[in-house]
């Protein structure tokens with residue numbers, strides 16, 4: 001059976017989790033890898049309907065998403081989670097429960113996200129209309145050992161997707177293809193160094 005895995009995006013609102021989840025899914029489907037996206041916005045309207053944004057509720061939400069990712073990935077699929085998941089401890093708890101857990105840190109300075117303000121939420125949070133907004137008046141704990149770091153205010157979507165796919169190839173989780181992905185020699189070295197530092201290769 002194919003090796004299933006979980007690709008876990010984390011990052012502040014507007015950092016690019018949903019954008020990259022969809023773009024990566026498209027590429028994976030082309031390579032014959034079955035995927036399912038668990039997007040925070042969607043999950044909060046069904047699986048986690050009724051949960052709020054306290055630390056406790058955020059942790060419950062992440063445990064639920066992690067649980068579904070575990071079920072999917074142990075049956076050979078690629079589960080893609082795209083939730084802010086601001087707390088490191090619960091992310092690590094989920095990591096421990098899943099074989100082949102690949103964390104993607106969507107790194108972006110909050111000032112840039114405020115400028116980008118895709119959903120107009122930062123404006124509201126800064127005006128005090130939304131309380132407990134990650135990065136404004138609620139913490140975001142950046143991962144220290146993410147398998148992949150994408151700098152989404154510096155890279156294009158294609159570059160970020162290229163890095164993600166190349167890492168998955170090097171980890172032996174997806175079949176390699178000739179070309180088709182967008183990354184440079186330097187990026188290849190950076191990816192290999194990261195995976196070697198983490199003990200994967």
Ligand SMILES: Nc1ncnc2c1ncn2[C@@H]1O[C@H](COP(=O)(O)OP(=O)(O)OP(=O)(O)O)[C@@H](O)[C@H]1O
Nearest residue numbers: 012013014015016017018019118152155156157160
């Ligand atoms: N390298 C990149 N990766 C991802 N997104 C990028 C990149 N460069 C620019 N963008 C843009 O940044 C925005 C990211 O918004 P997106 O909705 O994906 O964020 P999100 O992390 O899912 O936020 P939320 O937590 O609010 O759902 C999009 O408008 C996207 O086009």
Ligand SMILES: [Mg+2]
Nearest residue numbers: 017018041082
């Ligand atoms: Mg999103």
